Each structure stands twice: as structure tokens, then as C-alpha cells.
Amino acid sequence: MKDNESISKYFTRILTIVNQIKRLGDKIEEIRFIKKILRSLSSKFEHVVVAIEESKDFNNLTIDEFGEANQNSLWYLDSSANNHMSGKRELFATLDESQQGEVTFGDSIKRPMKGKRTIGITLKNREQQYISNVYYVPNLTSNILSLGQLLEKGYNIRTKELELSICN
Incomplete structure (x- = not known):
């Protein structure tokens, strides 16, 4: 690699x-x-x-x-994303499909947002945590965590050398 x-x-x-x-x-x-x-x-x-x-x-x-x-x-941390997003429908146990809209990416490409919900993730230490207000964007090939949304929720984000850590 x-x-x-x-x-x-x-x-x-x-x-x-x-x-x-x-x-x-x-x-x-x-x-x-x-x-x-x-x-x-x-x-x-x-x-x-x-x-x-x-x-x-x-x-x-x-x-x-x-x-x-x-x-x-895999989840990518994105400092320019306004919302958490995933294109993997199977990650959402349930989906509030009344929440619909459009997501605009940095290159001005727009994609439909077909729902929103909380999903579970497994952390590095194998602990289960939940991410709320995750947009379901069909055909999105990467899972995206919005650093801005994490900061708004009170998480601390620290960078040191080549490592980024998120703490609540």
C-alpha cells in the first residue's frame, strides 16, 4: 500500500x-x-x-x-461538509423519508437527499456510538462526517502531528 x-x-x-x-x-x-x-x-x-x-x-x-x-x-472527516452523509442505505435501521432535499458539494454538483436519521458506528476501541442527523444521499460512495457539525454538538477536535482526535 x-x-x-x-x-x-x-x-x-x-x-x-x-x-x-x-x-x-x-x-x-x-x-x-x-x-x-x-x-x-x-x-x-x-x-x-x-x-x-x-x-x-x-x-x-x-x-x-x-x-x-x-x-x-470507513468515515471520512470533512471540514467543508455542512452535514454528516452516507450513501449506504443499510446503515440506517430506520429512515425519516419526510426529510428530503438537495445536497450541494464543493464542486457545485447537486445530489438528492432522501432522508435523515441516527446511525450507529463502532469506534476504534469497539465501543458503539451514535451519529445523529445523518443525511441519506443515494449513490454517495463515501461516508462523510462533518467536523463543523461535530463542533456544533460540543465535541473537541484536536490535531497533533498527523493525528486528529475527536472527544466529547
């Missing part, structure tokens, strides 16, 4: 290689590639590796399920 590479780009790159190998007729044990991906992630993702290793039954996990689970658990 390259130092400046995101997990999703790295996973896409590895999946492309796996698919090329499969097209050549090679029989591949998917568990072998999943373990290689986990071993090759940089140390800054160690907490993600531990969480995946402890929560997944590797013997029954396909590479597609691994990628999907990985994408659902």
Missing part, C-alpha cells in the same frame, strides 16, 4: 489484479488475498485490521463481502 493511498483505492487496485488472475484461469482462494490485503495495509490502519479480524469469519468471507464491509465502516 502506498503511503498516500486510501483503503478504497488500494482495495480497488488489488481487486483488479485478482480479477485479472481469475480471468487467466487461476483458481484463487479468496481468503489468501483477504489476508494479504490486511497484512499489507499501513500501520495507520492497524485498528481497522484488528476490528475486521475479530468480527469476520474468514472461512466464509468472499473478497466482495470484505470490500463491502470495509467501505461501510
Whole structure:
């Protein structure tokens, strides 16, 4: 994994290689590639590796399920986003679909917002927390946490060297 590479780009790159190998007729044990991906992630993702290793039954996990689970658990911190957003409908146990509107991104592209609700996330220490007022934006490929919205709710945000911490 390259130092400046995101997990999703790295996973896409590895999946492309796996698919090329499969097209050549090679029989591949998917568990072998999943373990290689986990071993090759940089140390800054160690907490993600531990969480995946402890929560997944590797013997029954396909590479597609691994990628999907990985994408659902990633949240990007965005200082320019006004609201928390996710395009993953399955993250919302219930959804208030009476809350509809439009979201405008920094590049002026507009996307429909099809609902709003509180969702649960698992923290690095495996503690369950909830994020309220998360917009459901269909087809949004990343989960976004708004730093501004966290500050409004009273969270403290600290940066030191290459680490950002959020405390309530």
C-alpha cells in the first residue's frame, strides 16, 4: 500500500489484479488475498485490521463481502461538509423519508437527499456510538462526517502531528 493511498483505492487496485488472475484461469482462494490485503495495509490502519479480524469469519468471507464491509465502516472527516452523509442505505435501521432535499458539494454538483436519521458506528476501541442527523444521499460512495457539525454538538477536535482526535 502506498503511503498516500486510501483503503478504497488500494482495495480497488488489488481487486483488479485478482480479477485479472481469475480471468487467466487461476483458481484463487479468496481468503489468501483477504489476508494479504490486511497484512499489507499501513500501520495507520492497524485498528481497522484488528476490528475486521475479530468480527469476520474468514472461512466464509468472499473478497466482495470484505470490500463491502470495509467501505461501510470507513468515515471520512470533512471540514467543508455542512452535514454528516452516507450513501449506504443499510446503515440506517430506520429512515425519516419526510426529510428530503438537495445536497450541494464543493464542486457545485447537486445530489438528492432522501432522508435523515441516527446511525450507529463502532469506534476504534469497539465501543458503539451514535451519529445523529445523518443525511441519506443515494449513490454517495463515501461516508462523510462533518467536523463543523461535530463542533456544533460540543465535541473537541484536536490535531497533533498527523493525528486528529475527536472527544466529547
